[in-house]
Amino acid sequence: xxxxxxxxxxxxxIHCYTCTSKYIFIVESALSSPYDIxxxxxxxxxxxxxxxxxxxxxxFNRKTLAVDDSTPRVQSIKIVNVPKFVEGKxxxxxxxxxxxxxxxxxxxxxxxxxxxxxxxxTKIHKWDHSRRNDYITSSYSQGYKEDSILxxxxxxxxxxxxxxxxxxxxxFSKMILSSTLLSVKENLMDSVTNISGIQLGSNFPGEEDExxxxxxxxxxxxxxxxxxxxxxxxxxxxMKSLNLDExxxxxxxxxxxxxxxxxxxxxxEDENKKLQEYxxxxxxxxxxxxxxxxxxxxxxxxxxxxxxxxxxxxxIFDCIICKSDINSDITIxxxxxxxxxxxxEYDPKRSTVNKYKQIKCSNSSVVYQLSVTKEGRLxxxxxxxxxxxxxxxxxxxxx
Numbered sequence: 541x542x543x544x545x546x547x548x549x550x551x552x553x554i555h556c557y558t559c560t561s562k563y564i565f566i567v568e569s570a571l572s573s574p575y576d577i578x579x580x581x582x583x584x585x586x587x588x589x590x591x592x593x594x595x596x597x598x599x600f601n602r603k604t605l606a607v608d609d610s611t612p613r614v615q616s617i618k619i620v621n622v623p624k625f626v627e628g629k630x631x632x633x634x635x636x637x638x639x640x641x642x643x644x645x646x647x648x649x650x651x652x653x654x655x656x657x658x659x660x661x662t663k664i665h666k667w668d669h670s671r672r673n674d675y676i677t678s679s680y681s682q683g684y685k686e687d688s689i690l691x692x693x694x695x696x697x698x699x700x701x702x703x704x705x706x707x708x709x710x711x712f713s714k715m716i717l718s719s720t721l722l723s724v725k726e727n728l729m730d731s732v733t734n735i736s737g738i739q740l741g742s743n744f745p746g747e748e749d750e751x752x753x754x755x756x757x758x759x760x761x762x763x764x765x766x767x768x769x770x771x772x773x774x775x776x777x778x779m780k781s782l783n784l785d786e787x788x789x790x791x792x793x794x795x796x797x798x799x800x801x802x803x804x805x806x807x808x809e810d811e812n813k814k815l816q817e818y819x820x821x822x823x824x825x826x827x828x829x830x831x832x833x834x835x836x837x838x839x840x841x842x843x844x845x846x847x848x849x850x851x852x853x854x855x856i857f858d859c860i861i862c863k864s865d866i867n868s869d870i871t872i873x874x875x876x877x878x879x880x881x882x883x884x885e886y887d888p889k890r891s892t893v894n895k896y897k898q899i900k901c902s903n904s905s906v907v908y909q910l911s912v913t914k915e916g917r918l919x920x921x922x923x924x925x926x927x928x929x930x931x932x933x934x935x936x937x938x939x
Contacts, residue, residue: 541931542881542899545587545919548926555614557928558636559584561915565636566591566928567598567614575600577614579638579652587928596652598638599645599666615639615676619649622683622707633707635689641675643668644691646705665710667691667703674699680737682757692721692758694732698766700725702758721758723779730768733855736804737762742862742914743806745815763803763819771803771821773839782831782839784823799824801855806870808863818842818888820861820872824853828874830861832888842891845872845884848898853877857908865916865934869894873918875907881920883936897936901929 548554548568555567555577564587566580577598582591598614616639621632634649645666669676679693689705702715717725737757738744744761762774769784784800802822810816819831819839828845847853857875864871864885872884879902885895901907901922909921916933 541935542901542929543931544927545584545930546582546591546928547923553925554921554928556616556909557919557921558617558619559911559913559917559919560619561913561917563619564919564928565617565619567617567638579617581652594652596647597664598640599664600640600642613641615641616679618681620681620683620689622687622689623685624687624707635683635707637679637681637689637691639676639679639693642670644676644679644681644693646689648707663710665705665712667705667712669693669695669701671695671697671699673697677732678735680735680757680762682737684756685754690715690756690758692735692737692762694728694735694764694766696731698725698728698730698732700728700732700764718756718759720774720777720779724764724772724774727770727772727781728766728768729770730766732764732766733800734765734802734804734858735762736764740914742912743804743860745807745809761805761807761817763805765800765803765821767799769798769800771800771819773803773805773819775817775833780839782821797824798826799855802858804858804860806861806863808868808870810868816868816888818861818870820859822857822859822874824855825849828859828872828882830872830886830888842888843886843893845874845882845886845893847874847876847882848878848880856906858910860910860912862912862916862933871933871936873910873912875910875920877906879904879907879922881907883933885936895936899931902927 552570557566569577579594579596580591618637620635638645643666674695674697676693681691684690687708692702694700704713759777764772771782773780800823804820806818808816817833821829830842831839832842834840859874862871869885869887874882881899883897884893905922905924907922911919919930
């Protein structure tokens with residue numbers, strides 16, 4: 541059911557990866573040479589036999605690295621679909637957005653392949669975040685109108701920044717924060733730990749990218765979590781915050797300190813085409829906590845999904861929520877620090893767990909970097925950050 545699709549060479553580790561229904565990109569480096577970061581590429585069904593190391597440089601300016609950030613990291617890599625009109629026809633370009641601790645690098649997928657196939661002098665487009673003792677912790681990017689990519693990111697010092705990248709002229713422009721994002725920034729008292737935005741077909745209804753291009757996730761739907769145990773929920777241009785003090789954390793031992801380290805969301809349509817909106821929080825030593833927006837526009841707690849705590853949890857792993865193939869059910873998926881993947885099929889109407897699975901991924905390593913394609917294929921990293929594995933969620937639903 542769960543199968544390994546990529547294993548690092550011995551002595552290497554995975555920074556991050558991104559997948560589509562057809563392709564996978566992996567950012568990797570050797571433990572002995574952390575500044576030598578390289579990008580790998582393959583078709584999903586050919587990963588085991590046909591992985592290419594792309595001749596595309598991932599840049600780090602050592603002089604701008606923060607004091608507590610001496611080892612460079614690429615936080616995330618995402619594929620963004622960008623619309624543009626050529627002679628009156630709509631064309632979709634695919635771009636890679638690589639978020640590292642001291643900047644965000646953007647390049648079209650076609651240019652990366654061209655860079656590989658020839659000794660091209662393709663210009664590297666990078667937004668530098670070179671502030672002393674500050675570095676990027678999380679970002680969200682979306683293709684947007686007017687040939688652009690809109691990027692929102694947060695930092696270890698609690699800053700929130702938004703910029704636009706023009707794919708035609710390769711120029712960056714810093715955006716003035718909307719009143720909603722500005723409100724989030726003013727209320728941030730600690731590091732930003734995660735930003736989650738709209739992913740069409742995965743956490744937001746719709747199959748056509750045009751739905752996303754016509755709106756900004758940072759005003760339509762976005763969640764931002766911070767190290768001070770706050771989650772900021774941006775929904776239809778309004779901001780609501782929840783604090784861990786408002787979340788039930790009873791039953792913890794004296795050494796089991798709860799910490800809110802991750803937030804994600806799901807928007808679905810019911811049988812009457814009415815939107816149903818959910819928030820999923822990952823709280824260490826507690827579990828994954830599900831909220832739903834009720835008729836009064838308030839976020840009501842539905843349930844807590846427990847993990848087996850064999851040790852005091854840290855804030856490494858993540859959790860995600862997606863639409864199930866079964867009626868109105870939703871799927872809750874959580875990583876762990878003990879090599880186990882947790883999956884719940886949940887009926888929010890009846891507040892009932894219909895199915896529960898524990899899948900052993902490895903002996904004891906962290907299971908994290910969860911992602912789901914809109915075709916319902918789950919990917920994750922485990923085995924001490926050396927392996928990418930995958931399974932089809934439909935196999936869980938039917939078993």
